[in-house]
Amino acid sequence: MDLNLDAPHSMGTTIIGVTYNGGVVLGADSRTSTGMYVANRASDKITQLTDNVYVCRSGSAADSQVVSDYVRYFLHQHTIQLGQPATVKVSANLIRMLAYNNKNMLQTGLIVGGWDKYEGGKIYGIPLGGTVVEQPFAIGGSGSSYLYGFFDQAWKENMTKEEAEQLVVKAVSLAIARDGASGGVVRTVIINSEGVTRNFYPGDKLQLWHEELEPQNSLLDILNAAGPEPMAI
Amino acid sequence: VKPNSNRIDPPGSFKISDNFRSYSGLRRKKNPILRSLGEKESKQQSKKMSSIGTGYDLSVTTFSPDGRVFQIEYAAKAVDNSGTVVGIKCKDGIVMGVEKLIASKMMLPGSNRRIHSVHRHAGMAVAGLAADGRQIVARAKSEARSYESVYGDAVPVKELSERVASYVHLCTLYWWLRPFGCGVILGGYDKDGPQLYMIEPSGISYRYFGAAIGKGKQAAKTEIEKLKLSEMTCKEGVIEVAKIIYKLHDEAKDKAFELEMSWICEESKREHQKVPDDLLEEAKTAAKTALEEMDAD
Numbered sequence: 454m455d456l457n458l459d460a461p462h463s464m465g466t467t468i469i470g471v472t473y474n475g476g477v478v479l480g481a482d483s484r485t486s487t488g489m490y491v492a493n494r495a496s497d498k499i500t501q502l503t504d505n506v507y508v509c510r511s512g513s514a515a516d517s518q519v520v521s522d523y524v525r526y527f528l529h530q531h532t533i534q535l536g537q538p539a540t541v542k543v544s545a546n547l548i549r550m551l552a553y554n555n556k557n558m559l560q561t562g563l564i565v566g567g568w569d570k571y572e573g574g575k576i577y578g579i580p581l582g583g584t585v586v587e588q589p590f591a592i593g594g595s596g597s598s599y600l601y602g603f604f605d606q607a608w609k610e611n612m613t614k615e616e617a618e619q620l621v622v623k624a625v626s627l628a629i630a631r632d633g634a635s636g637g638v639v640r641t642v643i644i645n646s647e648g649v650t651r652n653f654y655p656g657d658k659l660q661l662w663h664e665e666l667e668p669q670n671s672l673l674d675i676l677n678a679a680g681p682e683p684m685a686i
Numbered sequence: 687v688k689p690n691s692n693r694i695d696p697p698g699s700f701k702i703s704d705n706f707r708s709y710s711g712l713r714r715k716k717n718p719i720l721r722s723l724g725e726k727e728s729k730q731q732s733k734k735m736s737s738i739g740t741g742y743d744l745s746v747t748t749f750s751p752d753g754r755v756f757q758i759e760y761a762a763k764a765v766d767n768s769g770t771v772v773g774i775k776c777k778d779g780i781v782m783g784v785e786k787l788i789a790s791k792m793m794l795p796g797s798n799r800r801i802h803s804v805h806r807h808a809g810m811a812v813a814g815l816a817a818d819g820r821q822i823v824a825r826a827k828s829e830a831r832s833y834e835s836v837y838g839d840a841v842p843v844k845e846l847s848e849r850v851a852s853y854v855h856l857c858t859l860y861w862w863l864r865p866f867g868c869g870v871i872l873g874g875y876d877k878d879g880p881q882l883y884m885i886e887p888s889g890i891s892y893r894y895f896g897a898a899i900g901k902g903k904q905a906a907k908t909e910i911e912k913l914k915l916s917e918m919t920c921k922e923g924v925i926e927v928a929k930i931i932y933k934l935h936d937e938a939k940d941k942a943f944e945l946e947m948s949w950i951c952e953e954s955k956r957e958h959q960k961v962p963d964d965l966l967e968e969a970k971t972a973a974k975t976a977l978e979e980m981d982a983d
Contacts, residue, residue, distance in 0.1 A: 533839070534845065534848075535842065535844075535845060536844070540839065542838060542839050543837045543838060543839055545838070546836075546837055546838025546839070547836075547837065547838075550836065572879045576956070585838075
């Protein structure tokens with residue numbers, strides 16, 4: 454089993470974007486891997502593009518960072534020209550232009566989510582080839598394979614902010630449990646008319662799923678644990 | 687080489703040709719304007735100073751001593767000599783109308799359109815030199831297309847008017863270009879509602895409730911101010927614009943004219959289109975009746 458430390462940084466990842474009644478919730482895990490080695494176990498995959506638009510990054514860490522940087526720059530100029538905040542649709546389209554026109558060189562799937570005064574909360578998924586799809590919710594990254602059935606069952610329209618965030622946290626933690634390339638903490642970003650809220654859920658605060666073990670500090674705790682009670686005869 | 691003096695001489699005595707000698711050795715195209723200025727100086731000494739900027743009006747890159755660029759003002763005069771163009775913003779959309787003066791009876795009615803669609807949701811009515819107007823409309827169409835292909839959304843009307851205005855302004859900055867001899871009224875309906883902008887040959891662009899350019903613009907503006915635009919629907923607006931144009935058409939000076947109108951409103955599904963024929967006929971009849979009532983008084 455070789456730790457290929459020269460492999461490009463990849464974010465195996467689970468990323469999620471969900472609309473609710475009044476805004477959007479974006480969620481992601483925090484594992485960045487180089488081959489089998491976890492290069493960063495607490496990375497922030499939810500990046501800001503403008504005050505009201507954020508993007509979840511997956512795939513190649515470098516590619517997704519560069520794309521986000523370009524789009525942040527374009528959107529900044531656009532906002533100055535327009536004289537008002539850019540819309541989520543425009544942000545998604547700029548990302549799509551880069552993703553599509555450079556499809557041979559890039560390997561990154563992105564989920565753009567935000568709030569603007571014309572359309573409210575919107576989520577746009579931009580997978581590998583450079584399509585752009587407006588969706589009520591979007592999932593991406595290697596961990597998302599384990600979530601398709603979950604969302605089919607658990608998703609509903611017009612959730613409240615709390616329901617939506619709980620859904621996202623639950624989903625990311627389920628994916629972390631099954632996907633080796635996802636792990637670490639769960640980060641969420643809630644965007645609505647009032648602004649942006651960032652939340653952080655450390656691994657030990659997440660609920661345990663089937664066959665997951667309680668975290669243990671060390672073997673010594675097991676040795677020092679009290680022995681079994683004698684049987685009453 | 688003559689030393690440069692700091693005094694400001696009136697045009698008659700200022701010898702451009704002397705300063706030009708200092709550039710000898712540099713092979714470059716002689717600016718015909720500057721060359722002619724050198725020739726004209728002897729004639730100008732005998733001419734009386736008129737209110738037009740004699741000597742300072744030969745190039746768009748020359749300011750007059752009182753801070754005006756005369757070429758741009760002359761371009762605006764070209765607009766003032768054309769048929770009137772009126773635009774109003776009603777509560778549910780925009781209505782634009784043009785008094786299209788017919789040069790010859792042989793022209794096909796409906797040809798030589800003065801109102802053009804720039805995009806699905808925006809249109810432009812042109813006054814002044816028609817060929818210049820064609821260029822501006824072509825540029826506006828191209829800007830609207832390119833915005834949509836880059837940003838994935840229809841161009842906001844404010845952004846479009848700023849781009850067109852900066853293009854018109856561009857042509858007032860270089861001596862090898864002349865300013866556009868046309869003014870444009872741009873009406874559009876975007877996410878922020880209906881908006882009306884007017885772009886002048888100087889490159890200024892403002893947003894208006896009601897705007898008019900051309901021969902009868904003063905009279906038109908007075909009429910527009912009488913209207914209660916915030917309570918008017920576009921259907922009513924069409925009739926009002928027709929009335930205004932018929933009213934300010936000067937039968938004595940210009941013989942025949944054709945009324946061309948367009949609108950963007952809820953009824954046209956927020957798309958720029960010609961006013962439907964039946965409504966246009968209704969408007970024309972109403973306008974003619976109103977004129978007769980006025981004459982009867």
